[in-house]
Amino acid sequence: MVEIKSNAASVEFRGVTKIYGKSKVPAVNDISLLIETGKLVTLLGPSGCGKTTTLRMIAGLEFATQGKILIGDRDVTRLPATERDVSMVFQSYALFPHMTVRENVEYGLKFSGFTRKETTDKARAGLELVGLVDYGDRLPSQLSGGQQQRVAVARALVLEPQVLLFDEPLSNLDAKLRRHVREEIREIQQKLGLTVVYVTHDQEEALAVSDRIVVMNNAIIAQEGTPRELYDQPANAFVADFIGEANIFDCEVESVDNGRAKVRLGPLRLDLPAGSHKTGPAKIAARPRRILVRDAQSAGTMPGRLLKVTYVGSHLEFMIDTELGPVFAVSPEVDTPFAAGQAVGVALPERGPVLISA
Template sequence: MAEIRSNAASVEFRNVTKIYGRSKAPAVNDISLFIEAGKLVTLLGPSGCGKTTTLRMIAGLEMVTSGQILIGGADVTRLPATDRDVSMVFQSYALFPHMTVTQNVEYGLGFSGFGKKETTERARAGLELVGLSNFGDRLPSQLSGGQQQRVAVARALVLEPQVLLFDEPLSNLDAKLRRRVREEIREIQQKLGLTVVYVTHDQEEALAVSDRIIVMNNAVIAQDGTPRELYEQPANAFVADFIGEANMFQCEVVSVEGDGATVHLGSAVLK
């Protein structure tokens, strides 16, 4: 019986910039980051801040304008998607409607050079991992949204990629299901020790599933830290506002004494 394993690798960006076509403003502006192997790291930020572009550059679906990308310490900057050991799970699932669940999961294994028997066994192991062992003969149209998403996850997992990418994977699911599927993704990630880069604009989702969160704003990284660090010590007003149910006050620091300070907040004096 085949078993799905992890070939988890780290991801590193060195001063990566992406400028699309003739646009003047970069979609991603000189960002550097390091994602440890075996961790789930979220790219969190408002629409248009550059999350999808960052993810697609990891996959090799977009090429950098400048800078370097390393996966598992190897420079992959110029490698096309097909030569990178990365799988992506799309928001729309992107399942083949005319293929059964099993055929969808097997797709890709053939290209990766697995024999017929190995392909069958791996697909079975993948479907078991996502709890769909009894659904192999169905068509995608005979599944719920959450089940379709799990097929997409299985299809990515059986390739045992160095990095697994998710771009807003829960957007098409209703609120209750969203919570369950995100917990399932986190569980499989931890069980197999996968490197996952997970894009979302939902701070609650990011806080719930991540080892680390990279907050993006306007094509740059606003802060990079654990959920707790971001929540308790936001680096700036943008992060405070985006992460928490923050109450922000304008105040004036009138003097600093050692570790403390005297602050005027309206007519109040705080020490």
């Protein structure tokens, strides 16, 4: 029985810059990045940050103005897309409407030197992998959006590329289907050990599927790390606010000793990991779920008044007026007696707030 195999290879950017035409503003500015073999790495960021340009340079659809791009040990910087062992799954699926599902999956194989039997067998294996083996005779118009996306994935997989690229693959699907298809993509990637580079602007999607996330902003890499590292230890206010929601507060680092910082945050005194911070002005990022709303008389809290309490089923959302400005907090305690207009105490537990650059 024919199986889809992995020919996974690493991807490396060395000081890569991309400038379009006569523009003096780089779309990608001097980025260096290593994507390890067999990992799923997501390029995440707002529109215009450079993530899609980076993906297209891996594919050979754009060429670097400066720097070097390697796939495995091979320098592909100046190679066209046809000479790179890369497959891409587009946002629009890009299926041929007049071809059946099977013919769409077979299309690339016909130009890759396979016999008719090998082409048929590989296409079947690809459709089995995405759970559509019984849909081979249908046209794309007879499939749901999620099924069409899975056909596009199968068409890319059967070519057994060194690198598989996804460009906003789930943006045309509804929320429930997005969750289902992203789980399928992740399962296939892990099962085959594929090297995948995945572009999205959806933070939840990136956190759910990635081994590592590269957050881009204004053509540079703002921070790179595992989903948990980026969520728990954002390097700056942009990353803190882009990867999930965060309250950003001005604070003062009063002293640093043995890797710990004594921090003054309004009336609160906090003991936090110092990282690379020294004494002086800084900022604190605090996730809404890690801010505690207590009775007004509770010790170690900052005085506040509830502006709004919103019940959203699984949790309560609080908007609190404090001397530091408005604070957004989330609590799973849906039966809490707190109500709008009530005086409360706001606490930041030891595990939660993070020092970031001012």
